[in-house]
Amino acid sequence: MEQSMKNKVAYITGGSKGIGYGIAQALLAQGMRVAITSRTMKAAQEAARSLGDDDTRVLALESQVGSLESESAAVNAAAAHFGSLDVVIANAGVGHFASIEDLSPEQWKETIDTNLTGVFNTVKASIPALKKSQGYLITIASLAGANFFEKASAYNASKFGLVGFSQAIMLDLRPHGIKVTTIMPGSVATRFNNHTPNEADAWKIQPEDIGQIVVDLLRMHPRTLPSKIEVRPARPGNQ
8 A cells, every 4th residue: 555645744954955954855855744854944945946936835944943932932833834744754863073182072963963853853743743743753873873983973972862762762762653864874865964966976865765665664564664774885886
């Protein structure tokens, strides 16, 4: 039994670019309505305009995921605007990559506050609405949540923590009819960490590929829950 997605509502943190934007495009193409957040209203509004500039289908919101108060306000605004909340995509993330000797306390704090505490805040803020809709919560983690590498102590810590957090809340929320999946991508061609995508990134996963995975999850029979998905480029790159 394929699930209908038409007119359902998704809330996507970090939806103004990269993976979040790719997910928003994919969901809109299926007839869903989306609220996208960014750290600035300007970035959110620019992305909303490029997605369709129709506030009956796309809502731009400013939110600082590291603040529960800010996230709660954004989640509540999305639910009030569209009348419900069916899907929450906790996607916002940052990366600071340096040896532990060079990693600053500020970089550590921003990474943990955004990638781990930020998801906690998104989840806490959205549980009441997702209980009402028997909805779906998807966290965007990383293969860095299973594989450690040098100069990534903060990033690895945040993503290892996020994977564990996501699997634990999956068990907490399943009795309430809320599905939880964490997606763990490998190399994705985005502007993450100040990188500008180019032709040399063609081998990488594209944001629209993650969007397709989200669509496939939402279409799945309600009795089935893929709780953790690892996804990597089909072939190794040349970097």
